[in-house]
Amino acid sequence: MIRFLSICNNTFTQTIRQPVYCILVAVTFVLLVMSLPLAGWTMGESGADFQETDQKMLENLGISTLMMSGLLLAAFTASSALSREIEDKTALTVISKPVARATFVLGKFAGVAIAVMLAYYLSTLVFLMTIRHRVVSAAYNPYDFPVIVIGFTAFGVAVLIALLGNFFFGWPFTSAAVWSSLLSLTLGMGLICVIGKGWKIVPFGQDLRPELIVGIFLAFLGVLLFVATAVAASTRLGQVTTLLVCVGVFLLGSYHPFLFQEKGRDVLILRLLGWFSPNLTYFYSMDTLSSRTGGTFPPQLVGLATAYCLLYVAALLAIGVALFQSRSLQEQRSSSALPTAVSLLAWTGRAGALALGLAGMVLLSAPAFYTAKGFVLIGALLLGAVATWLLWGYFARGARWSYWIVVAAAGLGAMQALVALLAADWISRQLNVRINPVLQGIEALVAALVLLSLFLPRTRRHFNPKYQVSMDV
DSSP states (O other): OHHHHHHHHHHHHHHHTSHHHHHHHHHHHHHHHHHHHHTTTOOOSSHHHHHHHHHHHHHHHHHHHHHHHHHHHHHHHHIIIIIHHHHTTHHHHHHTTTOOHHHHHHHHHHHHHHHHHHHHHHHHHHHHHHHHHOOOOSTTSOOOHHHHHHHHHHHHHHHHHHHHIIIIIOOOHHHHHHHHHHHHHHHHHHHHHHBOTTSOBOSTTTTSOHHHHHHHHHHHHHHHHHHHHHHHHHTTOOHHHHHHHHHHHHHHHHTHIIIIIISSSSOHHHHHHHHHSOOGGGGOOHHHHHSTTOOOOOHHHHHHHHHHHHHHHHHHHHHHHHHHHTOOSOOSSOGGGSOHHHHHHHHHHHHHHHHHHHHHHHHHHOGGGOSHHHHHHHHHHHHHHHHHHHHHHHHHHTOHHHHHHHHHHHHHHHHHHHHHHHTHHHHHHHHOOOOOHHHHHHHHHHHHHHHHHHTSHHHHHHTOHHHHHHHHO
16 A cells, blocks of 8 residues: 555656646636636527527536547547656666556556546536626626636636746645645636625525536546546557547547447347447536536436446456556556657557448347358458558557558548549539539548658658667667
């Protein structure tokens, strides 16, 4: 337990000192404040109705911002706290103390989770201030000056304390700003809860709905799941790929009912995949908060969502510990030598290979495709998935032939898109094929970006045999 707490404390301290942590929190503050004017564009049947819909829109925007901010914080902080230490051989020093690998991973998770929880709490305070201010839907709606004055004063005091502490005492600015914000924003929110519009004393928190607090808590459960996903992925992957994994989990979890319940009832593969992928709709409170009756959350729902989150987090951490147990920490060639462009392209290609394989397995589970043409299509998809996976695997390892295959594919894709854009009318008349200029433009842009990343000096060095030999030495 002493080793676990030491790793947790060290990870938390390092995380809140990272500039990206402070930047993401500050950007979240700005987005939450900017949600006030953005939410004032709903359409209601009457004056009171559109003001209420504007306020509900503000709640939805705020909770969505909190969740997406938590996803980004989880990905960036977990990869910095875990994968970077593995690449820099710091983890090898810690493991040799001796410290059990499971203790190391769990301590990292606890430190990152506490840091993300602190950022989530600070962002929640700003969100509640915007809720208390309410959307100014019309010119006759007054501004809530206590919220404006106290909120900006609390933020300014926090920044001033961090600057003075850094100048006179050498405090790290980022961590000092976080701790001072914790104190000043908490005190400011406490004052706002008892000072109403017109600077009058009101009952504590009378303008804040209890259902909103429950919705914020449910969103935090989803953020905690992202933290566990990021920590598990960081045991094997770098920062960019960890972010891609978190985004993939977010997309799968958000569309879980559509993908695995509606479409997967008669498809065995989708049904099995739905059992393993998280269902993030348990943590979405927007529908309940936006209901006309001002819906409430049943205690059973909150309890089941909490239990679901904790069990899924435990499963993800078990996977992370298992992956880290077999991870070699004495590799001569660090994964940090892999250029970001190569890593991003390789893992995007592998994701495409998995998508092809999944499509083939889905068709194999559907009796409607049990025909000669159907089996040919299934075989082509499965073989394409295997070939694509191997291609991008060799691409990540620096095989020169794979580099030229990717260059040729990207070049052909760019040429095809440009020809389709320039000769769209002729193709439509001669071949009776309708060309979508938007899709062709996107294809051309993506192909051009891929070609640009492939011709970067660091990317080309990755496929240079002389450079690879020097790196191995």
